[in-house]
Amino acid sequence: MTLENCRICPRECGADRTQNESGYCLTGEEIFLARAALHYWEEPCISGTRGSGAVFFCGCNLHCIYCQNGSISSMKEARKVTSERLTEIFLELQEQGAENINLVTPTHYSLQIRAAILEARARGLAIPVVYNCSGYEKTETLRLLEDVVDIYLTDYKYSDAALAEAFSNAADYPETAMAAVTEMVRQKPQAVFDENGMMREGVIVRHLLLPGHVKNSIAAVDELYKTFGNQIYISLMSQYTPVIHSEKYPELNRKTTRREYDRLLTYALDLGIENAFIQEGGTAKESFIPAFDFEGV
Secondary structure (H helix, E strand, O other): OOOOOOOOOOOOOOOOHHHOOOOOOOOOOOEEEEEEEEEOOOOHHHHOOOOEEEEEEOOOOOOOOOOOOHHHHOOOOOEEEOHHHHHHHHHHHHHOOOOOEEEEOOHHHHHHHHHHHHHHHHOOOOOOEEEEEOOOOOHHHHHHOOOOOOEEEEEOOOOOHHHHHHHHOOOOHHHHHHHHHHHHHHHOOOOEEOOOOOEEEEEEEEEEOOOOOHHHHHHHHHHHHHHHHHHOEEEEEOOOOOOOOOOOOHHHHOOOOHHHHHHHHHHHHHHOOOOEEEOOOOOOOHHHOOOOOOOOO
């Protein structure tokens, strides 16, 4: 697999990224970042008290219409770094005390990231690597990462293909993301935690409740639990923050309600889910979106 005639992600757009021809992800061969710093707003077993070493990559292979990181997924805020600099960033975050290296929106840079992680490990990187992705992944690409990723922190956004098409231009998202989670669980079949409760290996699947779409969320949780049981941790998120105004989808112009989230939680508990993270109050705020000010880049 190469960046020439790129087939790294499910879009399979065929861009020749070796010539810096932009793919669907809006990137070529070069690496672009928006921030690399300690981050405290992930699940407790990822952030801990010292913070996760979050590296925010620019561009995206999904481009959801409600994306809260739209300024960097659209490449409006982006700074180019070399592969050598990316390796240094990983090591610098470890020196700052990061619990892990958290690769945020890494899919389209998978090949470059793998090389940088291997080099960083040769130079002393010893903390876990977290692959923090949208779930829209190819199993072939994930297999290339088996020797460098310790924790998969992935989304499962849609069980409804029509919603996936409307909001992310990806009608194949449900089956593609489920196949991706299956591969992640094959690689990391059981969660491993250290003495401080920090995850060292495993799979966490996030699901963001979208306003007006509780049925999609219930179906997504149902499918995840019935397929993987307690092999995975399911993170049920209520933090949807409206960053657009949509006339076509007016439900996206508001936050989710407590009633909507309670319906989802009640279903999950009745289903018997034990390994879960939930959010309580105050999470749907723009202040939770980090400043993409190139810190650490």
